Amino acid sequence: MSLQKKLGIDIDRLIFGISQISQMTAISPRQLRYWEKRGYISSLSEKDGASRQYNLKMTIRIIGIKQFLDEGYTLATAVQKVADFAKRNELMRHFIMQRFEGTTDLAGEMALDFGELDDGQRIYGVIQDGHAEFKLVENK
Template sequence: MSFKEQSGIDIDQLIFGISQISQMLNVSPRQLRYWEKRGYIRSLAQKDGQTRQYNAKAVVRIVGIKHFLDEGYTLAAAADKVTKFAQQQKMLHDFVGQRFQGVTEIAGQPALDFGHLADQHLYGVMQQGRAEFKLRQD
């Protein structure tokens, strides 16, 4: 189920102007235009006379690039790290989305239900701040 279906909020409709992003993230409009020219970020299609605008997905990418630049990476390396991180996040989201069955309780503690695994049931639990898996007979 998508975020829009769950929340009723279409994050693609969250749109920010270049000056808003510049102020929020302390990245100059000139830098943003350069990143766009190099293909590291994309603005929404512009109409004549309008300033650049970015959707929420682009803003998240900009935040990531800025983070890695602040860590000392080059622009190309920062953009590459953000791309790889996004791919990993998508894989995690898809995997958990397919396996997650809900939340239940085991011994009075909340447990994430990841469904059947052979003749057992797989759960994820937190034990003293550590994530662990538990297998239980069906």
């Protein structure tokens, strides 16, 4: 099931103008245009005379670049770190979307159900004493 169906929101319609991005991030529109010129970010298709607009995915990328810049990284390094993070995030999202089957009650605690394993056990994700752990349970 897609994220759009799960959330009930068309995230492709979450669009922010360049001035909104500038206000949210304290990055000047001039700087955003420079990043775009360098190919670090991209706006939605421009119409003549219209201001630049960014979708949610690009907005998150911009925020990530800004965060790494604030930590003292160069622009090129910040962009690379955001790209690396995006790759890891995509791998995790893909894995979870395939394995996650919902939540369930496991011994009185809420658990994430990651489905059945080849040996007939089910794997659950739980929080024990503030730490994420996996539990294997025999299917009944």
